[in-house]
Amino acid sequence: MMTLILLALPLLGLASLFLVKGDAIKKVAFGFSTLTFLTAISVWAQFDPANSTQFDFNQPWVKSLGISFSVGMDGLSILLVLLTTFLVPLIILSTFEREYKNPLAFYALILLMQAGLIGVFVAKDAFLFYIFWELGLIPIYFISLLWGGENAKAITFKFFIYTLAGSLLMLFALFYLYTQTPGEHSFAIQAFYDLSLDASTQSWLFWCIFIAFAIKIPVFPFHTWQPSTYHMNSTPGTMLLSGIMLKMGIFGVIRWLLPVVPLGCEQWGDTAIFLAMLGIVYASFIAIVQKDFKRLLAYSSIAHVGLITAGVMTGTADGLRGGMLQMIAHGVNVVGLFFVADIIFNRTKTYEMSALGGIRTRAPWFATLFMIIMLGSVALPLTNGFVGEFLLIKSVFDYNAIIAGISGLTIILGAIYMLWSYQKMMLGATSKLTAEFADLTLNEKAVLIPIVAVVILSGVYPKPLFELIEPSVKSILTVIGK
Amino acid sequence: MNILILVSVLGAISLFVGLSESLRQHTRNIIIAGLVAITGLTLFTWNAPQYFQEMIDFDKYAAVFTSVILVISTLVFILSKDQFSHDETHTGDYYGIMLFTIAGAIMMVSFSNLTVLFIGIETLSVSLYTLAGSRRDSLKSSEASFKYFLLGAFATGFLLFGITFIYGATGTFSINGIAEYVHNTPQLPTIFYGGVILIMIGLLFKVSAAPFHFWAPDVYEGAPNIITSFMATAVKVTAFAAFYRLFSRAFADVNHSWDTTLIIAIALTLLIGNFSALAQSGLKRLLAYSGIANAGYMLLAVLALKNDAADALLYYSISYAAASLGAFAVLIKLSEDGKTFSIDSLKGLSKSNPLLAVLFTIIMLSMAGIPPLSGFFAKYMVLSAAINQGYLGISLLAILTSLVGIYYYFKVIAAVYAAPTTEVQTENKAGIVVFICAAISLVIGLVPDLILNLF
Numbered sequence: 001m002m003t004l005i006l007l008a009l010p011l012l013g014l015a016s017l018f019l020v021k022g023d024a025i026k027k028v029a030f031g032f033s034t035l036t037f038l039t040a041i042s043v044w045a046q047f048d049p050a051n052s053t054q055f056d057f058n059q060p061w062v063k064s065l066g067i068s069f070s071v072g073m074d075g076l077s078i079l080l081v082l083l084t085t086f087l088v089p090l091i092i093l094s095t096f097e098r099e100y101k102n103p104l105a106f107y108a109l110i111l112l113m114q115a116g117l118i119g120v121f122v123a124k125d126a127f128l129f130y131i132f133w134e135l136g137l138i139p140i141y142f143i144s145l146l147w148g149g150e151n152a153k154a155i156t157f158k159f160f161i162y163t164l165a166g167s168l169l170m171l172f173a174l175f176y177l178y179t180q181t182p183g184e185h186s187f188a189i190q191a192f193y194d195l196s197l198d199a200s201t202q203s204w205l206f207w208c209i210f211i212a213f214a215i216k217i218p219v220f221p222f223h224t225w226q227p228s229t230y231h232m233n234s235t236p237g238t239m240l241l242s243g244i245m246l247k248m249g250i251f252g253v254i255r256w257l258l259p260v261v262p263l264g265c266e267q268w269g270d271t272a273i274f275l276a277m278l279g280i281v282y283a284s285f286i287a288i289v290q291k292d293f294k295r296l297l298a299y300s301s302i303a304h305v306g307l308i309t310a311g312v313m314t315g316t317a318d319g320l321r322g323g324m325l326q327m328i329a330h331g332v333n334v335v336g337l338f339f340v341a342d343i344i345f346n347r348t349k350t351y352e353m354s355a356l357g358g359i360r361t362r363a364p365w366f367a368t369l370f371m372i373i374m375l376g377s378v379a380l381p382l383t384n385g386f387v388g389e390f391l392l393i394k395s396v397f398d399y400n401a402i403i404a405g406i407s408g409l410t411i412i413l414g415a416i417y418m419l420w421s422y423q424k425m426m427l428g429a430t431s432k433l434t435a436e437f438a439d440l441t442l443n444e445k446a447v448l449i450p451i452v453a454v455v456i457l458s459g460v461y462p463k464p465l466f467e468l469i470e471p472s473v474k475s476i477l478t479v480i481g482k
Numbered sequence: 483m484n485i486l487i488l489v490s491v492l493g494a495i496s497l498f499v500g501l502s503e504s505l506r507q508h509t510r511n512i513i514i515a516g517l518v519a520i521t522g523l524t525l526f527t528w529n530a531p532q533y534f535q536e537m538i539d540f541d542k543y544a545a546v547f548t549s550v551i552l553v554i555s556t557l558v559f560i561l562s563k564d565q566f567s568h569d570e571t572h573t574g575d576y577y578g579i580m581l582f583t584i585a586g587a588i589m590m591v592s593f594s595n596l597t598v599l600f601i602g603i604e605t606l607s608v609s610l611y612t613l614a615g616s617r618r619d620s621l622k623s624s625e626a627s628f629k630y631f632l633l634g635a636f637a638t639g640f641l642l643f644g645i646t647f648i649y650g651a652t653g654t655f656s657i658n659g660i661a662e663y664v665h666n667t668p669q670l671p672t673i674f675y676g677g678v679i680l681i682m683i684g685l686l687f688k689v690s691a692a693p694f695h696f697w698a699p700d701v702y703e704g705a706p707n708i709i710t711s712f713m714a715t716a717v718k719v720t721a722f723a724a725f726y727r728l729f730s731r732a733f734a735d736v737n738h739s740w741d742t743t744l745i746i747a748i749a750l751t752l753l754i755g756n757f758s759a760l761a762q763s764g765l766k767r768l769l770a771y772s773g774i775a776n777a778g779y780m781l782l783a784v785l786a787l788k789n790d791a792a793d794a795l796l797y798y799s800i801s802y803a804a805a806s807l808g809a810f811a812v813l814i815k816l817s818e819d820g821k822t823f824s825i826d827s828l829k830g831l832s833k834s835n836p837l838l839a840v841l842f843t844i845i846m847l848s849m850a851g852i853p854p855l856s857g858f859f860a861k862y863m864v865l866s867a868a869i870n871q872g873y874l875g876i877s878l879l880a881i882l883t884s885l886v887g888i889y890y891y892f893k894v895i896a897a898v899y900a901a902p903t904t905e906v907q908t909e910n911k912a913g914i915v916v917f918i919c920a921a922i923s924l925v926i927g928l929v930p931d932l933i934l935n936l937f
Contacts, residue, residue, distance in 0.1 A: 062859075062930045063931055064790070064934045065863075065866070065930075130853065131853045131854050134852060134853045134858075135854070138852060141892075145896060153896050157889070157893075157896070160888075161889060164885060164888055168881050168882075168884065169881075171862075171881070172877075172881055175862075175865070175866060175869060179869065179870065
């Protein structure tokens with residue numbers, strides 16, 4: 001029942017947007033998304049870590065095709081639902097002092113997207129999972145198209161065609177799996193877990209499913225849509241894409257790829273990890289030479305998720321734990337960083353780092369909060385980035401020391417380009433553009449302070465998060481290990 | 483049978499009402515009321531099959547498809563307001579001919595004898611040749627009519643040839659008789675296979691499948707908008723229902739020697755339809771090619787022929803007809819007959835008419851096959867029917883080409899939301915038909931069992 005409430009609240013919020021006008025739209029959207037977050041918190045409080053899936057709801061939907069509206073949450077779902085419901089109110093709050101044309105449609109799409117994202121994380125039926133997967137895509141398509149910047153049409157097309165191509169392949173694979181389920185065919189996730197297909201079938205199924213997720217994450221070489229899409233998008237759009245949407249892909253790997261085609265993963269895991277490693281190195285080096293801060297963040301995101309993918313694809317306990325934790329850390333940090341970029345752009349009208357400088361002297365609050373988020377992003381111990389990244393590198397190291405060594409570059413290179421960019425923009429003498437740089441407004445503080453709080457809290461004391469996911473990680477490992 | 487008679491009588495009434503100057507302006511309303519009543523009557527025949535000799539078997543299949551055709555036609559009539567205003571004295575004639583087309587359609591979905599199928603196809607086709615040319619002052623309209631007539635007559639020749647071949651082999655026109663013959667004959671004569679292939683060619687022409695599709699874009703483009711919307715929806719659904727009925731009833735037991743031919747036709751239809759649509763700049767022509775592409779997906783149901791294929795075909799028909807009719811309704815609302823309406827002229831629609839823009843978006847998303855709209859389930863079901871029968875290769879091709887489809891449907895959506903170049907002046911109203919079509923796309927997408935449990 002709680003799961004249904006979580007799904008329904010954003011939709012309810014969407015409907016009530018139509019009842020209000022003007023500035024109230026933002027507030028109603030913010031109110032409902034906050035309410036959703038509080039519900040998610042209460043779900044976390046009620047959750048019994050000893051059991052796996054809870055808060056189930058099961059209702060046949062299309063009986064003749066064996067499709068049911070089946071949702072429920074285990075630790076992994078709750079953690080990602082928490083991430084989603086934590087970030088969406090902040091994303092909405094970050095727009096309070098910005099003007100977006102046609103606010104009704106804008107906030108309605110954000111809330112619709114939130115419902116789709118939550119749905120992806122709680123679906124227990126493959127078909128339902130696919131529906132929510134697509135439902136998450138449509139709003140972001142319109143957000144990119146309508147509120148995107150220069151060249152939005154062409155870039156959005158590329159993004160859309162890319163992701164949909166992957167989705168269709170996945171649909172084909174899911175349908176094939178459905179026909180393989182015994183007796184009255186079923187799309188239930190448990191039925192998929194119970195299948196024991198032979199290695200050669202799993203081999204091609206692996207690619208059909210993996211490519212869909214790899215495009216969404218994105219993993220090298222399926223990443224080419226990402227930098228321009230992030231860069232062109234409005235800040236809320238970029239935050240939704242990088243903060244939450246790409247987690248759909250990694251979550252998909254954990255929930256729908258590793259346990260469903262374990263032999264396929266065994267066979268092709270090396271290749272996938274190798275691709276992820278290539279992505280890390282490639283994106284890190286490109287990030288170093290970026291002059292544009294927003295573009296730099298886009299590439300650094302590819303590097304970070306590359307490491308998560310590599311860790312998760314090892315299929316080990318540490319890899320899964322690290323992957324889950326790092327997803328949360330990355331989501332929170334990247335939203336913070338994109339908001340930082342937005343603040344800078346809002347005041348100076350440029351993302352060009354060399355044109356900036358000396359902001360620290362003008363805006364100490366801003367400089368401090370930015371610093372902490374950045375340290376989280378470069379995985380300094382005692383910040384949220386450290387725990388996950390450490391476990392991920394450990395899992396990759398157990399898998400193959402050389403790959404781990406190369407992947408570890410992400411930390412060093414990440415430190416280089418992040419500190420560098422911080423130095424260029426924040427330190428030194430003020431430039432013409434930053435001479436009048438105003439410090440944070442109350443609203444901007446209200447967005448950044450919760451993010452900073454999470455960066456520190458979950459870095460110092462990650463134990464509750466581990467406890468939340470542990471049984472689910474174990475049960476996934478049992479399915480893989482059969 | 484009664485339904486067929488009633489529709490024909492309604493057609494005759496329309497002709498007479500059209501003669502009287504005082505009643506003329508009510509023709510459309512009378513027809514709509516009549517069609518609604520007949521649709522209601524059809525619903526009562528669902529569980530009470532009627533036979534008429536060995537000629538017509540008005541069973542559940544026929545009743546369901548007749549209902550669908552009648553509902554679509556009613557919507558087309560609602561849409562046809564002011565569409566024939568250029569020729570008021572003959573409006574009743576056009577309406578009458580449209581009703582005769584429907585009569586032919588009903589024969590085509592309820593036949594149990596090849597002669598009835600042939601008469602139905604001819605009744606439908608001859609009426610359509612006339613309707614395509616109903617704008618006598620327009621060169622394009624006349625050209626469309628002439629092209630359609632010449633090529634249509636040619637295809638009818640194939641069909642008739644096929645029917646005689648089958649008769650030569652089996653000695654009967656009755657589809658039950660043919661099925662029985664097939665069942666009892668271990669080694670079918672070559673002439674029988676020849677007949678099947680010839681009939682198939684004739685029918686592929688009628689459903690505008692490649693490589694027999696060349697007439698479709700030109701005829702769709704040239705015919706008046708309202709007639710095109712009628713052809714693209716009601717007529718297309720009819721042709722498929724007839725195709726499926728014939729092959730599943732008469733030839734079900736024939737080992738699938740025509741598979742290769744049909745698969746090649748489907749592959750060509752999918753590729754040509756989708757890739758040609760990609761290159762179109764006019765909305766009407768784009769819809770014509772999208773109709774060809776959709777024919778490819780519907781043929782998958784004919785290919786699979788077993789189990790849930792009839793369900794899948796029915797669902798696809800309704801979903802496609804709703805989306806297509808909705809798109810044509812938008813076209814009719816925004817454009818003037820006989821003028822090319824480019825996709826670029828949609829620019830700014832979201833500003834000038836937001837309601838219409840949203841409904842049109844829903845319709846286009848359904849066409850593109852985005853869940854949870856009906857277009858997604860429709861494609862999904864024909865594909866699942868085909869995959870279940872082991873046709874993996876062509877199914878994969880269908881999935882990949884649907885991606886091309888998404889590209890051009892989204893080109894249209896992107897135009898709707900682009901900044902305006904020319905001011906499209908419409909009042910902020912969408913029209914009942916667009917609304918109904920969008921609602922159907924959404925509702926049967928959310929609750930597919932509404933349709934799937936019909937058979």
